[in-house]
Amino acid sequence: xxxxxxxxxxxxxxxxxxxxxxxxxxxxxxxxxxxxxxxxxxxxxxxxxxxxxxxxxxxxxxxxxxxxxxxxxxxxxxxxxxxxxxxxxxxxxxxxxxxxxxxxxxxxxxxxxxxxxxxxxxxxxxxxxxxxxxxxxxxxxxxxxxxxxxxxxxxxxxxxxxxxxxxxxxxxxxxxxxxxxxxxxxxxxxxxxxxxxxxxxxxxxxxxxxxxxxxxxxxxxxxxxx
Numbered sequence: 560x561x562x563x564x565x566x567x568x569x570x571x572x573x574x575x576x577x578x579x580x581x582x583x584x585x586x587x588x589x590x591x592x593x594x595x596x597x598x599x600x601x602x603x604x605x606x607x608x609x610x611x612x613x614x615x616x617x618x619x620x621x622x623x624x625x626x627x628x629x630x631x632x633x634x635x636x637x638x639x640x641x642x643x644x645x646x647x648x649x650x651x652x653x654x655x656x657x658x659x660x661x662x663x664x665x666x667x668x669x670x671x672x673x674x675x676x677x678x679x680x681x682x683x684x685x686x687x688x689x690x691x692x693x694x695x696x697x698x699x700x701x702x703x704x705x706x707x708x709x710x711x712x713x714x715x716x717x718x719x720x721x722x723x724x725x726x727x728x729x730x731x732x733x734x735x736x737x738x739x740x741x742x743x744x745x746x747x748x749x750x751x752x753x754x755x756x757x758x759x760x761x762x763x764x765x766x767x768x769x770x771x772x773x774x775x776x777x778x779x780x781x782x783x784x785x
Contacts, residue, residue, distance in 0.1 A: 591615075592627035593779070594643035596674070597634045600655030602682055604648065605632075610755035611647065617755075617772040618779060622712070635660040641667060645782045646674045649752050651681040654689050661692035668693070668735070668742040673782035676745040677752040680725050686745065694735050699745065702732040708744060711781040713773040720770035722763065723750040740785055744778060751775060 593611050597604050611630035619626040630647075633640055635656070640663070648654070656664065668674060676686055687699060702708065702718075709715040719730035730749035734741045753761050754771020763771070 590625050590627040591783075592643070593630055594633045594646050595630045596646045596648040597632055598648065598650075598654050598656065600653035600685065602650035602652040602654050602685065603679075604650050604654075606650060606679060607753060607756045607760065609757040609760065610752045613757065614752075614755045614772060614775045614779070618776050621776060622780070624783075635663050635667075641670075641672070644672060645779060646672065647677070647752070648674065648686075649677045649679045649682070651679050652685065654682060654685040656689045656692055658692065661689070665693045669737050672742070673785075674743045675778050675782070676743065677750060678745070678747045679750055679753065680723070683747060690735070690743070697735050697737075699733045699735060699743075702734050702741070702744070706741070707785070708732075708741065708777055708781040711777045711784065713777055715774060715777065719746060719749050719751070720754075720767070720774055721749050722754040722767050722771050723761075725750065741781070744781075 592615065595604065595611060612628060615626040615628065615630075618624055631643065633643060633646075636659070646667075664674075678686065690699065704716065704718040709718055719732050721730050725748050728748045731747045733745045733747070735743040751771050751774050754763050754768050755775055756763075758765075758768060
């Protein structure tokens with residue numbers, strides 16, 4: 560894969576290829592968006608409604624990807640579930656997948672879909688438990704700093720930026736792989752998506768918000784190119 564640390568002209572061609580790839584995967588005339596995953600169990604899947612629109616606007620500003628202005632919200636059993644190449648899930652608490660939902664999510668992920676999960680402090684044990692239903696034969700692995708997701712557009716040589724304090728531990732990224740492809744990326748002890756929200760929501764300083772948006776764009780670029 561071409562890295563954006565190479566000459567600028569190659570980055571332009573790289574992002575143009577992303578744009579063409581996204582359009583090919585979407586219905587004619589549509590714009591790329593991120594699908595927020597609705598789930599049962601009691602967790603606040605809907606929190607920070609400004610975060611995805613802000614990330615989409617940032618991506619549009621820094622790439623040639625034709626993004627929508629807003630997210631879509633989708634449940635696993637919805638008819639159009641497979642229409643969206645990138646899912647986003649977050650929250651502070653409980654997540655529950657039925658057996659049918661787990662099976663359908665597994666099909667989505669093993670046939671080209673991508674899930675980004677961001678622990679908004681409190682969902683960790685529930686997310687890990689439910690993902691074991693999705694991938695009972697796989698382990699949730701730590702993602703090394705050398706992985707492409709940290710270098711797909713902006714450079715994060717030291718891995719995830721620390722956006723929120725949480726328990727004061729270093730930020731950590733985990734994932735599930737299928738046939739060598741990262742299909743689920745899970746971030747903990749940082750809350751990247753809070754940094755996408757409007758500035759007044761969490762009071763993050765501009766430098767933190769910029770880091771969060773850059774890392775968010777890396778995740779999306781990686782998801783679309785792999």
